[in-house]
Amino acid sequence: MAQRPSIPKGTRDFSPEEMAKRNYIFDTIRSVYRSFGFKEIETPAMENLSTLTGKYGDEGDKLLFRILNSGDFLKDFDRNELLDIDANEFSARACDRGLRYDLTVPFARYVVQHKNEITLPFRRFQIQPVWRADRPQKGRYREFFQCDADVIGSDSLLHEVELTQIIDTVFHRLGINVTIHLNNRKLLTAIGETLGVENIIDLTVAIDKLDKIGWDGVQKELRSKGISQEACDRLRPILDFKGTNEEKLERMKALFPDSEVGQKGIEELAYILDILKLSPLYSNLMIDLSLARGLDYYTGTIFEVKANDVAMGSITGGGRYDNLTGVFGVDGMSGVGISFGADRIFDVLNQLELYPKGTTTGTKLMFVNFGDKEIRYILPLLNLIRKEGIAAEIYPDAAKLKKQMNYANALDIPYVAFVGDEEINNKTITLKDMTTGEQNAYTLQQLISTIKK
Numbered sequence: 001m002a003q004r005p006s007i008p009k010g011t012r013d014f015s016p017e018e019m020a021k022r023n024y025i026f027d028t029i030r031s032v033y034r035s036f037g038f039k040e041i042e043t044p045a046m047e048n049l050s051t052l053t054g055k056y057g058d059e060g061d062k063l064l065f066r067i068l069n070s071g072d073f074l075k076d077f078d079r080n081e082l083l084d085i086d087a088n089e090f091s092a093r094a095c096d097r098g099l100r101y102d103l104t105v106p107f108a109r110y111v112v113q114h115k116n117e118i119t120l121p122f123r124r125f126q127i128q129p130v131w132r133a134d135r136p137q138k139g140r141y142r143e144f145f146q147c148d149a150d151v152i153g154s155d156s157l158l159h160e161v162e163l164t165q166i167i168d169t170v171f172h173r174l175g176i177n178v179t180i181h182l183n184n185r186k187l188l189t190a191i192g193e194t195l196g197v198e199n200i201i202d203l204t205v206a207i208d209k210l211d212k213i214g215w216d217g218v219q220k221e222l223r224s225k226g227i228s229q230e231a232c233d234r235l236r237p238i239l240d241f242k243g244t245n246e247e248k249l250e251r252m253k254a255l256f257p258d259s260e261v262g263q264k265g266i267e268e269l270a271y272i273l274d275i276l277k278l279s280p281l282y283s284n285l286m287i288d289l290s291l292a293r294g295l296d297y298y299t300g301t302i303f304e305v306k307a308n309d310v311a312m313g314s315i316t317g318g319g320r321y322d323n324l325t326g327v328f329g330v331d332g333m334s335g336v337g338i339s340f341g342a343d344r345i346f347d348v349l350n351q352l353e354l355y356p357k358g359t360t361t362g363t364k365l366m367f368v369n370f371g372d373k374e375i376r377y378i379l380p381l382l383n384l385i386r387k388e389g390i391a392a393e394i395y396p397d398a399a400k401l402k403k404q405m406n407y408a409n410a411l412d413i414p415y416v417a418f419v420g421d422e423e424i425n426n427k428t429i430t431l432k433d434m435t436t437g438e439q440n441a442y443t444l445q446q447l448i449s450t451i452k453k
Contacts, residue, residue, distance in 0.1 A: 032169050036165075038123045041107075041110065043106040055297060057205065067099065073094045076093060103128060104324070129144065144342070147342050163336065164281070176352070178283050178308060181304040184265035189265075190259040197231060245273055302318070316341060318336070319336065365416075375394065
């Protein structure tokens, strides 16, 4: 007996109905991006490992999917050597490529590689899958789509303002009630300096896990990195600051009055909040001092979005990166971007049942098949109906009427058309509304108008 097929853990199949829902998400995000002047690009699913490694920190490098070199990738190894070699050394010698971990680093590579072809500031968006060798769990997958928008080649904080507006617009259109969390890595740097933490990355990587492992877990990780208990005790009340956004910034000003980097971070956040008041948001906007974003390359404002009405992790994130292209030999190109987590948004919309009516409808009109004579009459009509933008089909076999109607019901086809001798003689089409049960005879143009309404 053949083994039943399966798919790798952390991946999913999507049915036609699910694809219709996903395309609703993609189309919504894509239309908002375009309305803000962003243009679309694509990059390969795999990149050279030299492009990917060292850009996400040690934690990120561990989650890269590496691709074995084609051909005899063992030819350069001695048999005895293979018994003692560790996984990292083996990977370094046997793998030259890997699946992309995100869309930001490939974007930086793209900018450097095509710098003579693009105009700065360069506003691009990209909707493609990424892969991470993470432990699969609810809301976390090994293969998932990201929907990124980035601006590179400008230091202006107006980009942070517009990206916040993009986030707000997308979730308003999708009907998801969210809170947009903002922080600034400069503040986290200042906090680290105040606490005497030498390696800021140790601090941000640990804080980034607060939602997942709680304070006890964060404190344990910080202590394992050599950060003192005193520093941990001083850190917790900072992360727990309550009050309005303005009150939080005032408290931070008082916390490190002599920190140039800290005051700069406060200034940037205050400017963003002030400009956003000119066009009020639908969403709640909150300064969140516990927001860290664990990736190494962030240097300024950082974003994270959470749904208010369903238990789910971050569904959008991003931030400012001052010199990501520097690792590819082009210094001084500041960028900022966001990424919508389409798979998590898909799950949120499913749980809250927020898809508009008709999202999953494919065929809007089905002709019943009574035989060859009727087929010959219907096919030219179908062609005209499709030219009007109406998705239509004819049942392929002259089966029993009950079977054909069951098919229409199973696929939620809203209209069914009947053409027999009477309709052919009168040049009409009998149309049944499958929702109301109402049935009437129409000319072709009347039928088209009725369905379009």
